[in-house]
Amino acid sequence: xxxxxxxxxxxxxxxxxxxxxxxxxxxxxxxxxxxxxxxxxxxxxxxxxxxxxxxxxxxxxxxxxxxxxxxxxxxxxxxxxxxxxxxxxxxxxxxxxxxxxxxxxxxxxxxxxxxxxxxxxxxxxxxxxxxxxxxxxxxxxxxxxxxxxxxxxxxxxxxxxxxxxxxxxxxxxxxxxxxxxxxxxxxxxxxxxxxxxxxxxxxxxxxxxxxxxxxxxxxxxxxxxxxxx
Amino acid sequence: xxxxxxxxxxxxxxxxxxxxxxxxxxxxxxxxxxxxxxxxxxxxxxxxxxxxxxxxxxxxxxxxxxxxxxxxxxxxxxxxxxxxxxxxxxxxxxxxxxxxxxxxxxxxxxxxxxxxxxxxxxxxxxxxxxxxxxxxxxxxxxxxxxxxxxxxxxxxxxxxxxxxxxxxxxxxxxxxxxxxxxxxxxxxxxxxxxxxx
Numbered sequence: 001x002x003x004x005x006x007x008x009x010x011x012x013x014x015x016x017x018x019x020x021x022x023x024x025x026x027x028x029x030x031x032x033x034x035x036x037x038x039x040x041x042x043x044x045x046x047x048x049x050x051x052x053x054x055x056x057x058x059x060x061x062x063x064x065x066x067x068x069x070x071x072x073x074x075x076x077x078x079x080x081x082x083x084x085x086x087x088x089x090x091x092x093x094x095x096x097x098x099x100x101x102x103x104x105x106x107x108x109x110x111x112x113x114x115x116x117x118x119x120x121x122x123x124x125x126x127x128x129x130x131x132x133x134x135x136x137x138x139x140x141x142x143x144x145x146x147x148x149x150x151x152x153x154x155x156x157x158x159x160x161x162x163x164x165x166x167x168x169x170x171x172x173x174x175x176x177x178x179x180x181x182x183x184x185x186x187x188x189x190x191x192x193x194x195x196x197x198x199x200x201x202x203x204x205x206x207x208x209x210x211x212x213x214x215x216x217x218x219x220x221x222x223x224x225x226x227x228x229x
Numbered sequence: 230x231x232x233x234x235x236x237x238x239x240x241x242x243x244x245x246x247x248x249x250x251x252x253x254x255x256x257x258x259x260x261x262x263x264x265x266x267x268x269x270x271x272x273x274x275x276x277x278x279x280x281x282x283x284x285x286x287x288x289x290x291x292x293x294x295x296x297x298x299x300x301x302x303x304x305x306x307x308x309x310x311x312x313x314x315x316x317x318x319x320x321x322x323x324x325x326x327x328x329x330x331x332x333x334x335x336x337x338x339x340x341x342x343x344x345x346x347x348x349x350x351x352x353x354x355x356x357x358x359x360x361x362x363x364x365x366x367x368x369x370x371x372x373x374x375x376x377x378x379x380x381x382x383x384x385x386x387x388x389x390x391x392x393x394x395x396x397x398x399x400x401x402x403x404x405x406x407x408x409x410x411x412x413x414x415x416x417x418x419x420x421x422x423x424x425x426x
Contacts, residue, residue, distance in 0.1 A: 018339045026364065028371070108364065213358060
């Protein structure tokens, strides 16, 4: 019989893999950040074959809403002087803004340097004239029951926009066509996709994910268990 | 059922318990890979839709996999499994597996544990934010990539390459042809003969 004293290479290999894998829960993020220039160029290549591109698409209802330019409206109402329902063409006619910003998801993935095109919220608000008591906006998605909110103060940040285009093309269905909220400093769940309705309110309501325990202010790196807060 | 010579010209390679373990894992892996990719790749997601259903399939398959593995271990022939573990531990190609197969088995075992841990954290992190780590999804993804490559290699040897694909018979019916085993695994056959002679 060959027993005991022989080297246990198999066990060592198993435990090394296991230990390496478990510890990677701590180091994978750092390594991924370090090698991301390489992996992102690879995923760019792959992205031309399969539309991955680093994005993951989440829905809560299971099917992505379909955008029909003829019937779609962006209703803006609530505490405003002149409620208005914008058509897609009306939105396209507003002054256009462009920006490049990173997109962070609360589940840990990031897409860097996303080119957004769209309109600043100030142009929309100017059209409907918020009342003085309006302090926040509730965003409702065409995807029923998904909603979230931002304060008017947050909405005035320089890089917050209602995006209509991504990487030079109109928003695609997975990315929230025809319009989605973009607030780069916050995690993606604040950026309501397939936007259908904006309601100005006096107090910030609790959104879909917030009711499930996510933070109201989803600052990247300082909320939802990340960072020091 | 012990390994060794069975009826003439055939050698028993895998016990019923070992085969059960293999096929439970294989079925769960394929279901999890399929449902996982539909959740992961935007193009597939868009095409399939029905995300909550896929998520349920993914999560319940994972739970069923864990239960089935425990059941096989509890009810099966553990002696045959211990012998296989011994072979893997020695990492010597004197048993039923060559070194590549042994390393594949060891990696598959380790990855199964890592998939289970990271998958559990993904699931539980949605319920308790203290268990949501930035790297969990990354680790689960990387495991998928590596396992997918291993899986493709495994399929190539088991289904396509003519000189090795007879080994599939060992995992489906339990036995392999003696002359094939002599060619592919001479140390194993020699060891069997020295045991019985």
